[in-house]
Amino acid sequence: MKWSMLLIFTALAQCHNIKREAPSCPGLCSCSFSPPGAEVECSQGFLRDFSVVGFPSNTTRLSIQSTNLSRITAHHLSTVPLLKSLQLYHTNLTGLPADLLKDIPHLNSLDLTGNQLVHLPPNVFSCYSLQSLVLKNNLIEEANAEWFSDNSNITWLDLSGNLLTGVSASLFHKMPNLENLDLSYNKLQDLPPNALTNLHQLESLNLAGNKLVSLKPTTFTHNLKLSQLFLQENQLQVLPTNLLKGLQHLELLMLNQNQLQNLPRGLLDEKKSSFRVVLAGNPWVCDDKMDYLWKWLTAHAENVFFLEEVTCEGSGVLKQQIVSLSGTELGLNNA
Template sequence: MIFRLLLMCALTTCGVHACPHLCSCSFSPSGAEVECSDASMTYFPVDALPPNTTRLSIQSTQISTIQSAHLRAAPLLRTLQLYHNKLEKLPWDLLRNASQLTTLDLTGNHLVRLPAKVFKQKSLLKLLLKNNLLEEADADWFMDNSSLIQLDISGNHLSHIPSAFLHKLEHLQHLDLSHNNLIELHAGTLKNLHHLDTLNLARNKLSTLNPSLFKNTRKLSRLFLQENHLTELQPTLLSGLQHLQMLLLNQNRLQNLPQDLLDGKNSTFQMILTGNPWFCDEKMEYLWRWLNDHPHNVFFLDEVTCTGPEMLKNRQVVSLTENELSLARNV
């Protein structure tokens, strides 16, 4: 009788509910979810991985390698999270056996370079490479007409982005290049990103932006440019961005904003301007008028202050009078 019960268990629920050593598993009619977060784990948990696994999360382990054969054990996998492990490289055919994969999260590993074709997977929609050691970006990572809608390469060591890097990502909606070492972006870098909604360029070393950079990103609603080295912006930079809802320019080196830069923005538009060395002379008149006309569109308005000239130092820009600006014009 005991043998019969064990045999039935092996052929039915017990076999289905197997779970890899050092991992925890949860099961539902839609598939299994597996989480492995044991710091002592050194190998990819292939053994006993439920064949109906749809989500596999491996985090904060000692795993340093992964092969495409490892994913053969989970043909229904849709989400693969491999964050804060010890991965230093990826095989070019990593996703060969993951035809259903939509989300790949490689945050917090030790990746320096990636091979061509590594993300050539039609089903892939979200790719996170945040907080690695990547030194270069390569358009050959992706297939033509990639399905990606989210790409996060923030927190790496990128000093430049090749013009063609993003050209295959025509469906991209969210792009994060923040916390890198980018000095400039070529005019055509974003030209195929007609569906882009969010662009994060914060914490780079950008000192200027090409006036036609956002020419083809007319659906852009959130633009993060804070903590760069921007000294000036061209009047036409935001032309055509009628859907822009959020613009962050704080912690740059701007002394004024050019005429017409913010014209045409809707009533829900919000921005942050703090942490810039605003110089309150005649070139400040456009921003001064805009702030007074749209005080509810600016966060921390009382912290937008003059650094000069001396007579207006530390004054809130919005509090200035036209007469004071006229006097400053002659200083």
Template sequence: MTSSRFLLLSLLLCLLPVCLSCPALCRCFSRRAEVVCDSTPFDSFPSDSLPQNTSILTIQFTNISTITETHLNRTPNLQELHLFSNQIQNLGPHLLRGLPKLRSLDLTDNKLTNLPANVFSHAPLESLVLKNNQIEIAGEDWLSENSTLTWLDLSGNRLTKIPGSLFGKLPNLDNLDLPNNRLEKVTERSLDALTKLERLNLNNNKIDTLDSTVFQKNLNLTHLFISRNKLQKLPQGLFRNLVNLQHLNLEENQLQTMAPGSLDSLVSLEEEGLDLAGNPWTCDGKIEYLWRWMNKNKSRVFLPDTVKCAAPPALIGRSVVSLTQSEIKAAA
């Protein structure tokens, strides 16, 4: 082979992933154009040495504290960016400008607080995970109108209010995670724009009341989790439009009774799809509706024997399904 042909062949080979460089302390998987950097000594983004064809980039367990648009300029083909368990406190404005293929961004377990306007608006994101940061306000200006986002995870932050103005930009959202925040209420129209929503997780907040119309536009909900809150009662008609709901978790609230008809519209509940345990049920005359419904739909209740009476004294510790009609009437 002549030297000129050898040189040409070498140049052609270097256009392939096998010839691409790999940053120090990282691992590169050329067949899927993936780079993984998970070494503690990292304290700056390794942008200068990243292969330009990188489509999946994971940087985790490092000391990186800032990431900007400039850091990502070298990897225009990124489809997934995983940045969990770092020390990131700041994201540059227009962070994703120049990433026209980015579908997934994960910033779990960082130190994010206030994020700049338009920070996520320049890429066709479908999945955005901001779990376990220190965010107090979810900004309506983070994303552009009619966002392509289908999954948003804001769990484990410091939110006190449902960011309804942000949700208005998410017509395609089907999965919303908000557990482990400091939410106290869900205002009546804050979820209206989420007409495609299928899964909503509000577990472990401080919600003590729900408006009867709060889920009226979420007709596609299949999974609703509201456990470990402070709900004392559920308004009649709360689940009226949730005919597709398969799983409902109301575990460990402060519920004492269930209004007549409250569960009648839940015709799609799956086996063990309803969790009511850990509530202080008052087993007087007002418990009759729940008692009848549970005995009729026992297979749909998760561990029905754990749904127990907290009052009156004579029935404390009894499971609701084990009661007799005479006991309920006697306690009325």
């Protein structure tokens, strides 16, 4: 009997210790726990203030989304010093303090999608460990090189859905390791000739949904690792013959929904067999200047997505698939 009572008291004591040592979780948030570290998600719409109480000391991922949080400081984040991933989606943030990341030295991913950010202070993203930065769908009019330290370790930068009218070469000169750059759906009208010269590791570049009318022949000369290039939904009228020269790794080229009437001879030559292109939605003029594109489409039909939508516009032949035409119909001699 004594032994049974002792076992009962021991079990009760153990339960008490387990309860006492149970991990904490801040109010209005949910937490999950695993050996690598805790993950905390806060998505209550009426969350207005960042609580510095209740966060697990080993929090490595924090996601605050669709809330009315309008301010966050370095003091707030000092409660989660092991943080590696921080997501602040649609939280009504209008600004960030310059020292925001000073107490989270292990942070490698920061996502600020869907806020009201316009102007940001110098060095705000100078955290040495930061590799992925998403500033999508804010109100940023100018991306400032002063936000970053020299030789930044960022490999992924997303500035899509902002109000950028241009980008400076000095911005990307600080990012020699950049692999993915998204500038889509801004108001870019031009790219400086040397804007991308320091991006030797760049693999994916998204310039879709801007107001680009033309590109310099040397725009991508230094981006020899490019495998994905998104140029759709711009106002491109003419492309330089050497625009894609040297891009031996290019696998996807999006040119749809522009104002192209023909392509210069040689533009798509020497591409690998896995190369794919989208050309639909352009006002292609089917005359003798269509010689190069017509022959290329005929020989590489399998490399073209939505081939049936690559059609003629203008006088003469209307809305007819280019590959279905004969050389005679295009006015080509000896075709």
